[in-house]
Amino acid sequence: MHRIRTLLGLLCAVAGMTAVVPAAAQAAPTAPYTALVVDDTQVGGDDTGSWDGSNATMVPMLNDGDQFALEARWSDAYGPRSTRVDVWPPHGETWQEGRSYPASTSPGPGQARLYVNAVQCVSDGAGTVWVRQVHRDATGVVTAFAAAYEFHCANRTEVVDGEIRWNSDEGYSAVLPSGPLDFGRVEVGRAPVTRTETFRSAGSGDAAFGTARIEGADRAAFAITGDTCSGRVLPTGEVCTMTIAGAPTKGRVQTASLVMPDNTGYGQRTESLTVEGWEGVIGTYYPLTTPSRLMDTRDGTGVVGRPIAPGETVELQVAGRGGLPTGGLSAVVLNVTVTGPTASSFLTVYPADEDRPNASSINFPAGWLGSNNVTVKLSANGRVKVYNRTGHTHAVIDVSGFYAGSNWFQPTPPLGAQYHPLTPRRLFDTRTDGGAIPARGAREGFVDFGAALSPKVRSLVLNVTAVAPAKAGFLTVWSGEGGVPTSSTVNYAAGKVVPNLVVARTRACTDCGRGYALPAFSVHTSQTANVVVDLVGVFDDGTVADGLRFTPVTPSRVVDSRTGLGTSGALGAGVTRAVTTPPALVTDATRALAMNATAVSPTTATVITVWPADTGAAKPTASNLNPAAGQIVSNAVLTGIGPKDRFNVHNHSGSTQLVADVVGSYWLYPATASGSAPSATSPFVVLSAGHRAR
Template identity: 55%
Template sequence: MRKFRTLLGATLAGACALTAMPGLAAAAPATAEQTAGLADTTGAYYTLAPARLMDTREGLGAPKAKIGPQSKVDLQVTGRGGVPTSGVGAVVLNVTITGPTSDSFVTAYPAGEARPDASSVNFAKGWLGSNNVTVKIGAGGQVSIYNRNGYTDVVVDVVGFYALDNSMVDRNGGQYEWFPPSRVFDTRTDPEGKPAAKDILEYSLDFGPEYNPHIKTLVFNLTAVSPTAAGYLTAWSGATSRPVSSTVNYGANVNVPNLAFVETTPCTGTEPYQWCTPGAPKFKIYTHASAHIVVDLVGDVDDGYSEWGMRFSPMSPTRIVDSRINQGIVGAVGPGATAKVTAPSEILTPDTDTLVMNVTAVKPTNNTVLIVWPADFDGLPKPGTSNLNPYANQIVSNAVLGVIGPNNQFNVYNHSGSTNVVADVVGTFYYPAPVAAGLAAQPDRSAPEVTGSTHR
């Protein structure tokens, strides 16, 4: 049963460039669920501090060499970077491509399985970029990383995992809930101007005193806009020093988005100028080069408190859209046009709500923007956000958490020119049966209000 979910009266605040690391606030008293963990952990999400699992430039996790044409490496994931040795169904990775010698794509898939007709990151010769990739765990706790053409270095960071079964009861897992995509931070409208190289911005979202203690992770599309040089963004909770990992990798003078699962830490109430609400979740973003930063909120992970929480069911990558062959969408999507996609029934259950996808724009005729949102939900128009920002004649992909509407459909909008679209599903979010059976009418919830944002 799919229901329309909006923000629970969230308010927003922001600040940045704090030189002292903030202390951790004492959270509100833990509920029994927080203390004991979820009653059943199957499909629950577990956030991790970002950790590097593979870097072919350094010989970490793989031979110290670029991955060659039609070649793969099997990456050990379980037992590393905070990922448990067993009971893991899928991992959430950030996969970065650097220094490719040819136009190509990389596919991440469960080790031991036949390579699927799907892609995880698409790139051009000389490209620098990354993509959020969810991968089902394969044989021996490994995932395979395949490169199609030429030679390329690949860097892999892990940010979280999903439980395969009910063996994670001693850990503090959570459930995902979606929000209508909402632009919450945009430095282009900040009077402080464009963040400088090596700036650290700090932001907070206030969900109210009832929900703040339960928020563990925020899920958003993070975009670097008009960077002055090649570099990267790193998003993390801010409770520790900046990790040796990246969230968005970008070249000079391009707009590059990436989906991000970012762990949060509570505001202490002692921050300079008291810019955030005590107990509200906050996080940091570091930019290596001067770049504008845009944050589009799409969901969160809480500790199981919300009735709208969902669990994840992993699957091997499955292509459901390829407009080049009229699969899912007939022909290229034209300027200002919206295509409606029906999710195949074989990948759905009655409680499926969201498709975890890799969506690819294939050689648009103009620079454009692609937006994905659920179809046929009353009161849910096309959002003022973006999922992909491809340039003309590029092949660009990004992870999308695609909510399906009451008719099992989602919309894909193309802003300019025409472009072919490809979508590969790597898993689904579903409402646990007792929750799905008990969901009632839509709640009355308001959109967020921006209350402030500064940086220096």
């Protein structure tokens, strides 16, 4: 008959004692050791600890046939506690020192039994027992035993591991982690949340650590930002720490593991890391259904009804007007028009709560009529200031969309658009395709990106140029839905070549000759004019791979060839210069820039083209600026940057000075990132494009 013997007489001193010594202050035990180490943090247990006669009552139990169990009993704030580990050799065998045994809760031939009451499995569990020491008396009865173990439930990877010592002189290392780290709900793309993991040395000998690492399919969501453990030998009772940052890359729960190699029997600590990512709207774009007028100094809309005086700054309320939300905006997209200036000058549009920057938003000569697309950061109360350098001028401002700056408001649709810069491409040129658009006439343009992507387009970024109009007038670009809006996109004088950038909301064209809807837009001209339209980017529905989000900045000058900033000296005919973006304006996630580019006094009429550098892409056929000789003229530019944070600028004819001010940057949103290289081609490849009269 099997008989279990409780071996209280073989315990270390103070064997009836309950825990009174704080865990961090526990001294190293002395030989002979009767100790039990359990680490059940991986399974979410609460029995992790290192127990010996100094902090628990140790109850060893030896049955016939080397069947051994060790139980630790102690008390804490929750009352009496205990934990126990049973190890039996395979049926018909005895423990052999130096051997490792596969083990199970339901052992079979050649398999040991291992039971750890710190974890309860739904079905069987399995593990390994490493026998370090077995001493016997003259009759073959075990008198000392030492082993390490690891145990896990069937079909699970989470491990409970530890050490067993009974009356043994075999030393052991024990490392007690603080447990799994849960970072909670964190918005994708925002500042990471940090948590701290501690490791306590609690064995008879020092703990020695290797180099910590993060493993798992979602390891990119976590980073080690502080480490006092790796490569360290930690004396018993001392603690080291690891600081981990959680920054989700997807809008779901993401998990990984912090792995710390050590000199314990199992060889490492593995603690789970969990963060729940959620997708906010910060940095996404929302186009208005139709552009809306916010300011007109001619009739007093938004400001006093008179020209802006030399050196004067006027302040304009933007948020809450023209269909914009009252708050939660980081920046707006404006079309700024100057009419009737009495002198050559420039306007600077900037946040109302900041000092005026050394930058310009639109440059113009006396008597000029023209517009420029201006993306501008808003003040905390949703306002901008407009500064006029010299002379008097009227100014008109229309708003076409906004970028979300917070998640507090409830936009429609709930997720805004993300940007995809493209290699600039000409969609149509009426000089060679259909002829000039007659006065009060319109053309509808459409682009085919394929059946999968075309329905996902919400807006197109276009550079629209009026060429040699018969009379002074304007172009209006809109979705084509409803009548022509009262706002303007390009304001032109007779016979001039005048470009402007526009973020054009699209409509779904179901009769454009495809079996699926195509993104379409319309261009109206008040006077007979040729029109050139170049495609430079796409705003999606927020779901397409490698979408970019926007962060506005106070306008910052990055190029002034007159002073050697960014590039030195005028650009000659056929010259291409690569400009490096200042480090303060980019991060590793930056893929594109929003700029205002100005050609200063070219010696002849020319064309300026901007595109990403260091990608191997040839100069596009499209243009960004079309200045006449001696003109100082601006245009907004949204351009991708290459892997070295550079963009190219090419001048076609004569020579010209160049100025460029950055107003914001577009960064890769982790939740839609594909993992491709920064220079990878956009998924929006133009299959075909066309236009037709309206």
